[in-house]
Amino acid sequence: MLTRSKVLRGVATIVAANFALNPFATTTTTTTTENNNKKKCDELFCVRHEEPKGVDFASNPSVFGGILRGEVPALTLAETDDLLCFMDKTPRAPLHALVIPKRHIPTLNDLTFQDVELVQEMRALGLRVMKERYPHAHQDKDYVLCFHVPPFNSVDHLHLHVLAPASSMTRLMRYGKYRGPCGVPVMKK
Numbered sequence: 001m002l003t004r005s006k007v008l009r010g011v012a013t014i015v016a017a018n019f020a021l022n023p024f025a026t027t028t029t030t031t032t033t034e035n036n037n038k039k040k041c042d043e044l045f046c047v048r049h050e051e052p053k054g055v056d057f058a059s060n061p062s063v064f065g066g067i068l069r070g071e072v073p074a075l076t077l078a079e080t081d082d083l084l085c086f087m088d089k090t091p092r093a094p095l096h097a098l099v100i101p102k103r104h105i106p107t108l109n110d111l112t113f114q115d116v117e118l119v120q121e122m123r124a125l126g127l128r129v130m131k132e133r134y135p136h137a138h139q140d141k142d143y144v145l146c147f148h149v150p151p152f153n154s155v156d157h158l159h160l161h162v163l164a165p166a167s168s169m170t171r172l173m174r175y176g177k178y179r180g181p182c183g184v185p186v187m188k189k
Helices: 004-021 031-045 063-069 113-133 135-139 171-177
Strands: 076-079 083-087 095-101 144-148 160-164 183-185
Touching (some): 076 113, 083 113, 095 113, 113 135, 113 160
Antiparallel strands (some): 095 160
16 A cells, blocks of 8 residues: 555655766755755765865866865766866766866867877776766767867866767757867767
């Protein structure tokens, strides 16, 4: 027999599962629920990351600077001395990760020849995260790795989009925003 308590437990399980999939989703049921979600988010997803030598996160005014300082929540997937990989807060594919350098580089236009190795490391980290989470997408080459070109970038901090499986994306996202005139694909070796 389906009782009220069983229904409420089921709803709570669904809400918890959705929060685990998208920790940035908020509910507007009650102020208490919002405060509890914010508290959980702060405890689980707001982490100050280690600054590489010669880098000052305080000088980074972007939202990604806030993530690096631990002021803005992010679900971290991987981290190296120079890079951070985390889930996009509005995913366009089952895996929509962003790989950012910890050093503030505003856009593609600000890259220099000395940054070639950094971009290669960003690509390698994005592929590693994708292989771990969606090995079939890597095997089938069903993924997109790209940068947005100014003025189409939404955050002034260089970031590599890692989207997989690409076949699950809408056509507009797959062929427009992430491969069209505003997205620069990262070439495969």
